[in-house]
Amino acid sequence: MADPKKEAPSQGEVRADPQGRTRNKEDFLALFKRGQEFTEELLQDNERMRFQVAGLQEEVAVLRRQLEQNTAVTDLITQIKALEADRQRLLDHYHNVETANRDYSSRYLEIEEAHNNLANLYVASYQLHSTLHFPEVIQIINEILLNLIGAEEFALYLLDEQTGLLQALVSEGRPLAEFAPTKLGEGRMGAAVAQNQQQVGEKGPAGTLDEPVAIIPLCVGERRVGAVVLLKLLVQKPALSALDFEIFSLLGAQAATAILASAQQGGQAAFLVTRGLYEKLWQAPVARPEGA
Amino acid sequence: MNAQMLKALVVEDSPTMRQLIVFALSRVRNLKVTEADDGVDALKKLSGQKFDILITDINMPMMDGLKLVSMVRRDEVHKDIPIIIITTEGAQEDRQRALSLGANAYITKPIQAPQVISKVKELLKLP
Numbered sequence: 001m002a003d004p005k006k007e008a009p010s011q012g013e014v015r016a017d018p019q020g021r022t023r024n025k026e027d028f029l030a031l032f033k034r035g036q037e038f039t040e041e042l043l044q045d046n047e048r049m050r051f052q053v054a055g056l057q058e059e060v061a062v063l064r065r066q067l068e069q070n071t072a073v074t075d076l077i078t079q080i081k082a083l084e085a086d087r088q089r090l091l092d093h094y095h096n097v098e099t100a101n102r103d104y105s106s107r108y109l110e111i112e113e114a115h116n117n118l119a120n121l122y123v124a125s126y127q128l129h130s131t132l133h134f135p136e137v138i139q140i141i142n143e144i145l146l147n148l149i150g151a152e153e154f155a156l157y158l159l160d161e162q163t164g165l166l167q168a169l170v171s172e173g174r175p176l177a178e179f180a181p182t183k184l185g186e187g188r189m190g191a192a193v194a195q196n197q198q199q200v201g202e203k204g205p206a207g208t209l210d211e212p213v214a215i216i217p218l219c220v221g222e223r224r225v226g227a228v229v230l231l232k233l234l235v236q237k238p239a240l241s242a243l244d245f246e247i248f249s250l251l252g253a254q255a256a257t258a259i260l261a262s263a264q265q266g267g268q269a270a271f272l273v274t275r276g277l278y279e280k281l282w283q284a285p286v287a288r289p290e291g292a
Numbered sequence: 293m294n295a296q297m298l299k300a301l302v303v304e305d306s307p308t309m310r311q312l313i314v315f316a317l318s319r320v321r322n323l324k325v326t327e328a329d330d331g332v333d334a335l336k337k338l339s340g341q342k343f344d345i346l347i348t349d350i351n352m353p354m355m356d357g358l359k360l361v362s363m364v365r366r367d368e369v370h371k372d373i374p375i376i377i378i379t380t381e382g383a384q385e386d387r388q389r390a391l392s393l394g395a396n397a398y399i400t401k402p403i404q405a406p407q408v409i410s411k412v413k414e415l416l417k418l419p
Binding site for chain 1: 306307308309311312315316380400401402403404405406
C-alpha cells in the first residue's frame, strides 16, 4: 500500500525532481545558517563595541575628573594670572617712573633757575658789601641795575633827612637834571619811600618820569635812605622777572645799609649833593623797630 | 683718569659782571678761570700762560675789548683761541666790529648763566 504522505506532495514540490528539491533545501539551509552566523557575528561585534564605548566613556569620565583635580594645571593657570598681574604692575611702574622722570626734569630746570637766581643775588649782595668807599658803593648799585636787572634808564635818589627832600644823586640813560627832587611822602616816589613800599608800574618795560617802571625804596629798618627810580629796561628785556623783584628787595635793604656804612666811613667828601645829608646821617641815632 | 684741565680768561672791568661770569663758569667741569680787569691786564696774563678760551667785555678802561681781540688774533700763541665778547643789545656796531676782528661769539647783557655756559661749552666742544 502506498504511503499517502509520499504520494501526496506538498504544495510547490516538484514531484518530478526529488533530488533537486533536496539540493535546494540544503542550499537554503546553508544560506540561512550563514545568515544566522553573520547575524550572530554582528550581534557579537555590537556587544563588543558597546563594551568599548562604555569603557571609553568611563575613561573620559576618569580623565575629566583627573583634569579637574590636577593641581599642576590649576597652578599653571594661577601662574599665568600672576604673571599677567606682574606685567600690569610693571607697566604701571614704568608709567610712574616715566612721570617721575618728567617731574625730575622739570624740577631740575626749576633748581637750575633757582641756582642761577641765587648766584645773582649772592653776587649782588657780595658786591654791595665788598667796599666801604662811598663812590664804589654807588657804582656797584649802578652795575647791579645795569647788569643784573637790565635797566637802561634809572636814577638813584638819596634822602636829605634835614629837609626831607629826595634828590637824585646819579642817573643812567638820562641827564641827572631830568630827575626832579621830591618831598618825602609826596608824589608817587615820595609816598613809596615814606611807606617803604615798592611800586611797579603797569606800562611794561618803558615808563615815564611820572609813571616809572619801578620805584624801589632804600631803607634800613625804619630809616629812609633813598630810592631807585627805574624808567626803562634794555630793549632785550621785555618785562621784569621774578628774580628782578628779589633783587629789588635785596637792593631795598642791603644797598641802603651799604650806602649808610660807606657814608659813615667816608664822611661824604665825594658827593657834594649829599654832604649835608650824610653829616646828618652820621649823627643820627640808629633806628630800631618798634618794640625792640 | 684725570681729564685735561682747560683754562678760561675773563676780562671785565666791572667786578659785579666778572664775578657773575666766574660764578657761571665754575659750573663747567675741568675749567679753571682767571680774571683780568681790562685789556692790558689780560695781555699780561696771556703772555704768561696758554688759555683755551677768552671772554671779554668791550667797554673797558686802559684797553677796550676790540683792541684786545685784534691783538690776541696777532699773537702767535693765542691766534686761534675762541673769543666770546660781552655786549649790550644796542651796541650792534661794536659787536659787528668785534666779530670782524675775529671774535667767535657774543653774549648780551644782562647776562644769564646758562647762556654763558652754553657758549663756552659750544666753543670748547664740551658735552
